[in-house]
Amino acid sequence: MMKAITHTQFGEPENVLFVGEHPVPQPAANEVRIKTILAPIHNHDIWTVRGRYGYQPSFPAIGGSEAVGIIDAIGEDVHHLQIGQRVSVASVHGTWAEYFIAPARMVIAIPDNIPDELAAQLIAMPLSSLMLLEFLNLQSGEWLIQNAASGAVGKTVAMLAQKRGIHNISLVRRDDAITELKALGIQHIVSTTQHDWKEQVKAIVGQHSITAAVDSIGGTASTDLVQLLGENSTLVSFGTMKGEPMQIPSGDLIFKQIVLKGFWGSKVSQNMSIENKKRLVSELLHDAADQTLQLPVEGIFNFQEIKQAIAASLKSAKAGKVLLVA
Template sequence: MRSAIYSQFGTPLKVLTIEDRPVPEPGPGEVRIRMAMAAIHNHDLLTIEGKYGSLPALPAVAGTEATGTVDALGEGVTHLKIGQRVAVSGKGTWADYYLASAAMAVPLPDSIHDTAAAQLISMPLSALTLLDFVGAEKGDWLIQNAANGAVGKTLAMFAKKRGIRVVNLVRRDDAVSELADLGIEDVVSTTQEGWRETVRAITGGAPIKAGVDGVGGPASGELVSTLGDNGLLVSFGLMSGQPMQLSASDMIFKQATVKGFWLAKIAPTLPVEKLKSMIGEIVESVAKGEVELTVSDVFDLSDVAKAAAAAGETGRKGKVLIRG
C-alpha cells in the first residue's frame, strides 16, 4: 500500500516520500480503515518538522486524522462491521490503510461528506473542549485570534449555539468577509488602526472573560490588553513562531492568568460519557449544517509533499485534504 513516510525530521516538502508498505493487521480492539480522505493539521506539519510536543520513532507514516470504511476488525470488535463508513483518528493516516482504536471510531451519517468527515474530530473537539476549559457560560464574552483557522471557526460556531459571545480577531482584512460568509459575527481585523476601540464597541464595554491565543508573539499581549479583570489567557498555538510577549502591567493590574491547552493531555482526562456527548454534538451539528468545516484544496495521496506545502501556506480558506 502507499504510505507517506518521513525518515528524518524536516520541511515536509523535502522529507515526505511515498513508499510501498505492507497493509497493517489490526490488533485486539483495533480496526483497519481503508482511507478515503485525510486531513492535514498544523500539528501534523509540526510533528514532521520535529517541533511538536510528542514525536514518533522514525521512520514514521505521517497523519493523525482521516475518514474511510472499515476494512478489517481486530479481536473483540463487535460494534462495527466491514464496509461501515467512519471517522476516526489514528497514527499514520496518510496511507491507503491505517489502524485505529475501534472504541473511538465514529459511524457517519450519509449527510456528512468525506471532506467534512476527514476533519470531523480533532479541531471541532478542541473547540468544544476550549469552551469548557475557559468556563464559558451563556452571555459571557470571549476573544480569540486566528479566528479564521479551523479551531477558531468551529469555536465561534459552537459558541453561538450556546449563547456565548465571541470577538473574532483576524490578521487579514479579507478574512472578515470570509467569516461573515460562514455566519460568523463580530470579526475584527487587527491590521486596522483603532481595532481595540472596535472591540470595545462590539462588547459595549462588557468585560471579556477569556482569550484564546493561537498566534503567540505580540498577539498574546494584545489579547491580554482586551481582557477584563481576572481574565484568562489560554495559549493554544504558536502560529507566529515567536514566544508570547506579555505586558507586565496588564498581567499585574488585571490579575490575569495564563494557561496552556493541549487536547492530547486533556481529552484522556474527560469522562467517557462527556467525550461521547461532545462527539455526538459535533456529528449532529455538522450533519445539520449548523457547523461548516471548510476545505481549501484536495490533493491525491501521491502528491502528499505538495499537499503538505500547501497546508503550510498562509491565507487558506479551509483545510487541505488528501484523497486516498
C-alpha cells in the first residue's frame, strides 16, 4: 500500500483532502511507475479538487498532475527509459502520492544539473508559457503585456519572452512584487496600484505598439488591457482569477480590429506535433540548466501538512510554487 492525498468528493481543498492509503499502481504496456520526489500544487489542481476544471476525476481521487521522481517499474514495450532514472512529467493524474503511473511517451529525463525543486515544476507551467508564446506568434522585437504577472506563469512567460527577444510588460497588483520580479532579471514591471500605471506603460512602449496581451484576471482588468493594445493585436484569455466575465469595450474591439482568443494548454498541446513539443522541451531544459529560467519555491510540505500546503498555495502574495514531498 502507499500513502496519497485523496478526496472522495468535490469541494474546497482544505475541507475535502486527506491522506489515504491506496494500492501501489502497476504499469501497463507503454507506461512507467514513478516514485515521487516532489510534486507541485498548481491552480488547476485546486480547481480540479473543487470539481470546476475541464477534467473531473472519479472517486476516490488522488490529486496532482505534475512531479519529479525516480522510475521504479517499467511496463512492456518501454525501451527508451530505465529503472533508477530521474524524470519529470506533467499532464498526468495522481502525482500527490508515493507512486504514480505515467505514459512513457510523456516522461522527460532530467539532467543532473537541474535540481529537484526546479524539475518538479519544469513542465506544466513553463511548457504552457512557451506554447502560449508560440500561440501568439510573437516575433523578436514585438511587445507583449500580461496581468497577474507575479504568478508562476507570469514570471515564466516574462523570462522566456525576454530570452526570445520579445519585449514584455508585467503588470502586478502589489508594489513589493516589483522587487521580486526584478530579482529574477525581469524588466518592465508596473504595479497597477499606482494611479498613473497606464501612463507608465505608455512611456515604456514609447512609439511602439503592443501586439498582444494575456489576461489571467477577467472583469475590468480585460478592459484595461484592451485599452492599451494597438491595432490588429491579440487578446488571449488565460484564466479568470476574479471569476468574472471579461469586460471588453466593443469600440476598441471593432476599431482596433482586436482578435480575442482563449488558451488552454492541454488543447494546444494535443494539437502540437511531437517535433514541436520536443523542440520546446529542449529549450526548457537548456534554459533551466543555464539558469535563464528560475522557478522560485514558496515552501515544501509533507503529505500530512496538506492543509497548510493548500493555505500557502492560495496566498495572494507568495514567492513561488508550493511543493509536496512524498
